[in-house]
Amino acid sequence: MIVVLHPQCTPDQQEAVLQRIREAGLVPHLSQGVLRTVIGVIGDDRTKEQLRTMLEAMDGVERVVKVLQPYKLVSREFQPHTTVVPVGPVRIGGPEVVLIAGPCSVESRDQILQAAQAVKQAGAVMLRGGAFKPRTSPYSFQGLEEEGLRLLAEARQATGLPVVTEVMDARQLELVLRYADMVQIGARNMQNYTLLREVGRARCPVLLKRGPAATLEETLLAAEYLLAEGNPHVALCERGLRSFDNHTRFLLDISAVPVLQRLSHLPVLVDPSQAAGKRQWVPPLARAAVAAGADGLLVEVHPDPERALSDGPQQLRPAEFAELVPQLRRVAQAVGRDLAATAAGAPV
Amino acid sequence: MIVVLHPQCTPDQQEAVLQRIREAGLVPHLSQGVLRTVIGVIGDDRTKEQLRTMLEAMDGVERVVKVLQPYKLVSREFQPHTTVVPVGPVRIGGPEVVLIAGPCSVESRDQILQAAQAVKQAGAVMLRGGAFKPRTSPYSFQGLEEEGLRLLAEARQATGLPVVTEVMDARQLELVLRYADMVQIGARNMQNYTLLREVGRARCPVLLKRGPAATLEETLLAAEYLLAEGNPHVALCERGLRSFDNHTRFLLDISAVPVLQRLSHLPVLVDPSQAAGKRQWVPPLARAAVAAGADGLLVEVHPDPERALSDGPQQLRPAEFAELVPQLRRVAQAVGRDLAATAAGAPV
């Protein structure tokens, strides 16, 4: 790290800073410029977060600049090859783009079975659907909970599609893992560190969504919690940021796809539905995500969105999704990839 | 609510919309303008969130405008007088401004006792200090956990100051309540609905921090979860929003104070330390918060910030806090209030 001293830093203050660096077992290199004195600190500053904030708190210090990113296990510098997350027969992070689709919430047996069969026939290779639903209002539909998990498992049985579903609380984890192939940590829980640690210990495939105001560094540090507990099976997901224009629900940060892929070896998915808020914007955002290099998409599809118990306006109808998939395949091929195919021989 | 139809809405689509409103037991009022047809829906739309999203999902609907806010129990319309939250001898939401101070984290017996005595002598009436710490990086100090709670209780014993501390997970709640007088739900957990429900059921005094990208409506709906479970003892806290300038850590939304006080009957506190990120900005933000009408402040004070294990740069030294308090008292008096006084006879 590099410590920039205040122009009015006294000799005593400067000495105290140097002393503090030495106490931490690191070597300071003083460099006096015309207008500022800076101190370079040689050593791995990723594990020196505490030293950094201590130095920042000292009198005479103007600021401290990090040279290295504070995450390690998730960084491409640490692991140059892209992680491939296996979920049943599906491989997230390989050469092929993975389509995950299904309703926002599991609402009934008929609804989830219809949705699962429709998305499979259209070309999705994984099924999504919420059983525990984090809802902004306490008066909204909160999900079918365990019954929803059972219906998801039945839909997997019927279609062969592995299932991803959200876990909202560490205590639900064991239950969710009894039914699901991959757990989702939602955007609102991206910095629920208790949950992150437990999912890290469970070593199950995880889909970690970026929070709507999370920097990329914070997102990668949230993933670092998972890897630090021993779970390497992590896929990241961009789903839109809080912004000031309300034509869409969230502002999809399309640049997060290439930037995260450069900073980290973890695969990066995009959820265009959550960002769009209205179904009409889902197809262009989905195409853009594939063109930008996303390793997969999470698309909300509901057999009857006008009767959906949550987020109806942003869910595609099965026919709309079926029309979108070949577009996505052509875009994937245009950028040298292809869509992942449904496992042969699986029941429809 | 008001449904605005698309200019190309067909008669069949319009009829379907009217039908759906009637199915929900509500009465639609059609009004045909030159360029748009709108449908007014008479009835309490606060509990009709689901109908609203269903209508938005229908073909022929351009948008649906809410007439009422979606929260109810927390609204000033529902309860005109300001809620007073009692925490031991302290009253949050009364005529007097409540100063809560203490270190970011509990680090040791000496540290928390020194901090508690210093803030009490300066004029604080409650003690803050983190035992469970939500940290962006897994490599940062994560708090002393139960040992930290015990030390907080000891500091209360020594000073008479009631204690507020963060709870990060529903499973910690029972433990935290054994030691603390008020629990804090942190900004990162503002939409952790499982935690909100459990704290709601516990009916203990709660300090609910606004998330860094939460709208005021989302903040009030998070509080609505607490009240809906039967807990009326809720104080809100503004602590800064994510923004694009990095001279401060977060952007303090000072207007949140009067706006929340108008929309809701819950008291509103401000945490200038978290927003500032650097101790030099804490005093002006603290004064501004009192001038804007805040019902209290949460100020980080550490006996030796240069040795703090978390957030040292934003913690005031005891002498700096002692200098700030009379300024805050004068500002409080200038706006017709006063600072709450330490309970007479309590040990220092």
Next chain:
Amino acid sequence: MIVVLHPQCTPDQQEAVLQRIREAGLVPHLSQGVLRTVIGVIGDDRTKEQLRTMLEAMDGVERVVKVLQPYKLVSREFQPHTTVVPVGPVRIGGPEVVLIAGPCSVESRDQILQAAQAVKQAGAVMLRGGAFKPRTSPYSFQGLEEEGLRLLAEARQATGLPVVTEVMDARQLELVLRYADMVQIGARNMQNYTLLREVGRARCPVLLKRGPAATLEETLLAAEYLLAEGNPHVALCERGLRSFDNHTRFLLDISAVPVLQRLSHLPVLVDPSQAAGKRQWVPPLARAAVAAGADGLLVEVHPDPERALSDGPQQLRPAEFAELVPQLRRVAQAVGRDLAATAAGAPV
């Protein structure tokens, strides 16, 4: 528009509101709900902006909801077919995607001629280059001004590529139009209404960039200034929003492409270079823009970015641009379009 009255609105206040609406020559429709009274105002509220703010300023009014968007001439409701902006032989807004490329600034005769020939050979059909440069710092290179315009005209002569360049002030307009085929109104000047009016009167092709914090409605109202003065030759351009993560320079709002195309009949371009800030992010953003349906791209290309006098880090080298173009062609074809071809027979 719809006027929502406060729950405490008195009968006198309500009558005053009704009176004010009638004074404006419009018809109020009162609708009393259980918890709110609303007044529908029939009539074209686009030209009633003043009435709307007057009603909002009245006692007893909670808020006023617009039913119609405040722009008219730019709206797709007003003109259903997409505008095609002709710039020499180029057509912006037709079925083909238009590539505009060239350096950030014109720096020398050699530089602009090399750049023009390189981008033409790679497949661009228009040349960009700044002669008047709006620079954040007064100490930065401010452009070659008229000499830069002359060099642009020479580059057009040499390559046949029409030229777009920025105009920063109404007094420069006549001069710029002597040399350029299309004028750019930059993001910082999007709400420079004096400039907008004059460019509107000049009726030349215009590239209007969205400001970094402009809503889509504000962007369309800026374009409305141009059309209201009689200039229909307007193309919009998304170039990134101010946001909180600094891995890219601005946050490209990819959803602006389909949303603006739905709201308005004006063609929509994307500038991935300005958003990216670093050349490595330009190709994925450019591909995403085409996949999302952009009518064209503005890409910065410099023969020697390491010697560029402005924005070197975000400018592509000629070889990098030549590698990108076939990717963009494949993506354009994947979404049912193609890249616009250079006019046959033009000199290279």
Next chain:
Amino acid sequence: MIVVLHPQCTPDQQEAVLQRIREAGLVPHLSQGVLRTVIGVIGDDRTKEQLRTMLEAMDGVERVVKVLQPYKLVSREFQPHTTVVPVGPVRIGGPEVVLIAGPCSVESRDQILQAAQAVKQAGAVMLRGGAFKPRTSPYSFQGLEEEGLRLLAEARQATGLPVVTEVMDARQLELVLRYADMVQIGARNMQNYTLLREVGRARCPVLLKRGPAATLEETLLAAEYLLAEGNPHVALCERGLRSFDNHTRFLLDISAVPVLQRLSHLPVLVDPSQAAGKRQWVPPLARAAVAAGADGLLVEVHPDPERALSDGPQQLRPAEFAELVPQLRRVAQAVGRDLAATAAGAPV
């Protein structure tokens, strides 16, 4: 500045970077850490912006960190004492807090004379009012232009209050200066560099408003344009940022007051009206601004806001302003200042 090299930077790339620094006449200091090599560049990097972006554009460079801020003349490092801007008998930046008040727009002789007398009687020492109005929609009232300026001069004659009014375009400057005592550069024109240069050359008192998405560094660089042209009479003004919550029109950045005052010697005003958007939020924001240390306020006051031709909802009535001023005086006194008094003997 400090150049951080990529971990994969080759020896040739590193040598090219060192060579480029030497070419610029500066001395590089190489420092090889375990994981990164950094190069310190000794010298005044404020005038080296171009070198910085050239280095950033080079292969092998990860990023370049500025050690010094890029502004100079406006910095407190350059001039330690606070600038006092004289406007007639008023001193902006002295120990007393300056109240500037008046209507959003000048609408008629009666309106501006009434407003001027009312704000003077209440305690304002300067009059504001727009003659040239930058309006988002071309269909909104655009100001009385020269007639408005004449009426402002008449109001000054009647009350003795110096006048500040906005200039939107360099060509209007001479005209505006014939009538006004101080010119305002509005938020939308903060980066209109042509206008900044001309106002800089005019050396008149200037009120420079921060743009709604401008960083503090960009704001100070805009002011640097003024000082670089020889105009030292510059006051800055915070008026709210673009944000995601719509309860207020803009998000007042109260921390900008102390931060700008620390970074720069220029006085800092606050416009609570523009930020609030509704008159009910103006008093708490105005009090907060004074408590945070603002050197003055710009408050919109209209004799009849319900008939205002622009921004009626955010304009105070004269009685509301008269009620606010003593509150502001008490807050100013609480923080060791006072309100500036109207010049004795001036006509009312």
